[in-house]
Amino acid sequence: MIDVYSEATPNGHKVHIMLEECGLPYRVHHINIGQGDQFKPEFLAISPNNKIPAIVDADGPDGKPISLFESGAILVYLASKAGKFLGETDRQKFMTLQWLMFQMGGVGPMLGQAHHFRIYAPEKIEYAINRYTNEAKRLYGVIDGQLSKNAYLAGDEYTIADIATFPWLRSWKNQGIDWDDYPNAKRWFDEISERPAVMRGVEVLANARKPLLDDKSKEILFGATQYQRH
Numbered sequence: 001m002i003d004v005y006s007e008a009t010p011n012g013h014k015v016h017i018m019l020e021e022c023g024l025p026y027r028v029h030h031i032n033i034g035q036g037d038q039f040k041p042e043f044l045a046i047s048p049n050n051k052i053p054a055i056v057d058a059d060g061p062d063g064k065p066i067s068l069f070e071s072g073a074i075l076v077y078l079a080s081k082a083g084k085f086l087g088e089t090d091r092q093k094f095m096t097l098q099w100l101m102f103q104m105g106g107v108g109p110m111l112g113q114a115h116h117f118r119i120y121a122p123e124k125i126e127y128a129i130n131r132y133t134n135e136a137k138r139l140y141g142v143i144d145g146q147l148s149k150n151a152y153l154a155g156d157e158y159t160i161a162d163i164a165t166f167p168w169l170r171s172w173k174n175q176g177i178d179w180d181d182y183p184n185a186k187r188w189f190d191e192i193s194e195r196p197a198v199m200r201g202v203e204v205l206a207n208a209r210k211p212l213l214d215d216k217s218k219e220i221l222f223g224a225t226q227y228q229r230h
Contacts, residue, residue: 006053008209010167017201022082099161147184
């Protein structure tokens, strides 16, 4: 059994979707990031960076429990465990990891900043809004270009690169994106949206997610609490 410590965010949904796609048994534990659950000692013991998601697999590679944080690392682990969605040849695996790193290093951080300055920041800073909205558009353009030549990000097969990227694009409207400008990405997005495992995965913890716009949540997520040593 895999224990998943998570929230209904893009990074959380990556792991929820992957578990559903692989058919691995799991149970989910809600980490309410707006209330500060990510700073509790028991969570920090498995996720020292105080970020969701994290997992504990009772049946680790050597038969002993293993805990992992960082959504990309978790996806690689689950793909290896299930023997799915990483690619069969070395070439396929490296192509998949290349696009996974693109999501981890670019899509997630930059779209996260777009969300912050467009929606959550206490003051509207025009330079920051323009900076990250334009970067969002650039990243969508990279994705659209890749998908003009391939069915999926890493080639002809659906992989963890797609699973990692898809949840971040679900908030396209909040990122200032017009799908008409990215027809290949839209085709890919719509296809993945209809996968049964994806539909199940994005519903995990969805009812537990609360708006993060109240003052307490903002302070916990963006204020001094975030920067304290725990």
